[in-house]
Amino acid sequence: MTVDWQTIADATAQGAIYALMAVGIGLVFGVLRLVNFAYGQLIMAGAFALAMASRWGWPVWGGILLCFAVVIALSMLMDRLLFRPLRTQSPAVMLVATFAVAFLLQSIALLWFGPLGRVAASLAYLNRPFTISGVEIRKIAVVAIAVAAVCLVALVVLLERTTVGLQMRAAALDFRTARLLGVRANRVIAVAVLLSGVLAAIVAIMLTVQTPLVTSDFALRDTIVVLAGVVLGGLNRLVPATLGGFAIGFASGFLGGALPTEKSQYLPTFLFAAVILVLLVRPAGLFTRGRGAVERV
Amino acid sequence: MSALVIDKLSVNYGAVRAVRDVSLEVKPGEIVGLIGPNGAGKSSTLHAVMGVVPAAGGEVRLGDRRLLGRRSEEVARAGIALVPEGRRIFAELTVDENLRLGLAGRRSRRDTAGVLARIYELFPVVKEFRARQAGALSGGQQQQLAIARGLVAEPDVLLLDEPSLGLAPRVVDAVFEALAAIRDRGLAVLLVEQRAQRTVALADRSHVLANGELRLTLGPGDADDTDRLVAAYFG
Numbered sequence: 001m002t003v004d005w006q007t008i009a010d011a012t013a014q015g016a017i018y019a020l021m022a023v024g025i026g027l028v029f030g031v032l033r034l035v036n037f038a039y040g041q042l043i044m045a046g047a048f049a050l051a052m053a054s055r056w057g058w059p060v061w062g063g064i065l066l067c068f069a070v071v072i073a074l075s076m077l078m079d080r081l082l083f084r085p086l087r088t089q090s091p092a093v094m095l096v097a098t099f100a101v102a103f104l105l106q107s108i109a110l111l112w113f114g115p116l117g118r119v120a121a122s123l124a125y126l127n128r129p130f131t132i133s134g135v136e137i138r139k140i141a142v143v144a145i146a147v148a149a150v151c152l153v154a155l156v157v158l159l160e161r162t163t164v165g166l167q168m169r170a171a172a173l174d175f176r177t178a179r180l181l182g183v184r185a186n187r188v189i190a191v192a193v194l195l196s197g198v199l200a201a202i203v204a205i206m207l208t209v210q211t212p213l214v215t216s217d218f219a220l221r222d223t224i225v226v227l228a229g230v231v232l233g234g235l236n237r238l239v240p241a242t243l244g245g246f247a248i249g250f251a252s253g254f255l256g257g258a259l260p261t262e263k264s265q266y267l268p269t270f271l272f273a274a275v276i277l278v279l280l281v282r283p284a285g286l287f288t289r290g291r292g293a294v295e296r297v
Numbered sequence: 298m299s300a301l302v303i304d305k306l307s308v309n310y311g312a313v314r315a316v317r318d319v320s321l322e323v324k325p326g327e328i329v330g331l332i333g334p335n336g337a338g339k340s341s342t343l344h345a346v347m348g349v350v351p352a353a354g355g356e357v358r359l360g361d362r363r364l365l366g367r368r369s370e371e372v373a374r375a376g377i378a379l380v381p382e383g384r385r386i387f388a389e390l391t392v393d394e395n396l397r398l399g400l401a402g403r404r405s406r407r408d409t410a411g412v413l414a415r416i417y418e419l420f421p422v423v424k425e426f427r428a429r430q431a432g433a434l435s436g437g438q439q440q441q442l443a444i445a446r447g448l449v450a451e452p453d454v455l456l457l458d459e460p461s462l463g464l465a466p467r468v469v470d471a472v473f474e475a476l477a478a479i480r481d482r483g484l485a486v487l488l489v490e491q492r493a494q495r496t497v498a499l500a501d502r503s504h505v506l507a508n509g510e511l512r513l514t515l516g517p518g519d520a521d522d523t524d525r526l527v528a529a530y531f532g
Contacts, residue, residue, distance in 0.1 A: 166390075166397060166398060167401060170390065170394075173387050173389060174385060177385040178401075179368070179370045179373075180349070180369050180370075180373060180381060181370075181398050181401050181446065182373035182374045182402025183398065184401075185368070185370060
């Protein structure tokens with residue numbers, strides 16, 4: 001069997017994008033013990049921002065700025081209106097609340113932009129391939145991998161080398177003790193939500209290159225797959241969660257590219273069956289070292 | 298340096314009155330002991346001061362600042378450090394990272410190096426194992442780290458919740474010696490303990506708490522008066 005480098009490049013890019021989404025979900029889970037099901041709708045909002053900017057004839061950088069502005073504003077709004085007031089409620093309450101926000105945002109998008117959605121094509125040229133020693137690789141694959149690598153390195157530096165990063169790690173381990181030491185809960189959560197929003201905007205930009213047609217269910221399937229990956233890797237820790245996101249992105253990208261078209265419709269079925277199987281064998285996650293189930297604060 | 302004043306503090310858990318009208322004061326340069334059997338309300342008193350549990354009544358003041366109703370992080374930033382029960386070290390972080398987390402409660406951002414130097418002098422082990430994972434330390438070393446982490450915030454008041462719990466007697470000696478040194482630096486220390494005799498011997502005065510009420514106040518001279526201690530616990 002020959003190695004299909006093009007498929008591997010695309011799969012790695014998919015893994016890289018999913019890894020960023022996993023980090024975005026994992027950062028908020030770390031400090032709030034909350035799985036934000038509305039994460040995909042943040043990405044959707046960013047994608048619509050790009051589409052509208054290109055419709056209004058804005059330059060590419062203008063669209064990117066608008067995308068960041070919209071996603072970050074929505075994230076911070078979610079934090080103020082939802083996460084802060086509900087922080088002390090049970091995890092079930094917060095979970096249902098994020099479900100409600102997810103469907104609310106989706107309905108609003110459907111009302112505003114209709115079932116056909118909008119097209120965000122300003123970065124579509126990144127879909128064109130270039131050739132390295134006879135192998136055709138799409139530019140977006142290289143861009144996605146590079147952007148994800150830069151984001152992850154920057155995040156590691158922030159978490160390991162800055163005071164707020166240290167406080168975020170401590171809050172994820174034991175929020176009550178961190179607060180007793182004087183760590184400001186609202187500040188740590190706001191920073192986590194902000195970073196998570198920045199990542200959502202970046203993901204929105206890269207996903208619109210692959211899927212220029214933006215509808216109200218944009219990134220919905222990706223989010224569900226990433227959530228499966230995050231749980232698969234180990235929700236409780238950022239590194240395993242990120243690896244889980246990458247692994248499931250790579251697997252779905254690779255299988256989607258390798259399988260013939262008429263077989264690829266079975267991909268989601270296969271993927272989620274595999275997730276269930278892994279969870280039955282390793283409930284704490286694939287990439288954790290024998291730790292217990294998710295710890296609740 | 299300000300004194301900690303607890304005035305007619307009450308804490309309820311549902312219908313259970315865990316702390317009833319407890320009043321006590323800790324002045325700078327003093328160790329005040331709070332002893333009593335399990336479930337007497339000792340930890341609840343500390344938790345109410347720190348804003349971890351709501352108070353049902355009374356007032357807590359640091360100098361002239363009222364503390365009740367504030368969030369934990371605000372109380373910490375006002376100048377009160379709690380060394381929690383069970384130490385609550387971040388086992389996966391390094392010793393140095395644990396210590397730096399304590400800086401969050403500091404009111405000033407200046408001269409961090411000087412603060413750390415004074416802590417290292419008091420607890421050399423914290424300096425020696427700086428780069429090590431905190432979870433790899435022994436119980437006694439973790440307790441020293443927990444106290445050091447509270448002290449880097451340069452608080453006026455240090456609250457300790459059973460610092461000798463689970464430690465070998467020789468290690469308890471070291472911890473109690475450290476508390477005496479901390480008192481000599483002018484801090485107000487409120488020490489919650491189960492080891493009644495040792496606490497009474499160390500503290501400037503010790504209050505006996507039972508069923509949420511202050512029963513008795515003992516001085517260092519009462520440490521050997523076993524009858525009085527037993528009577529206070531079970532009386």
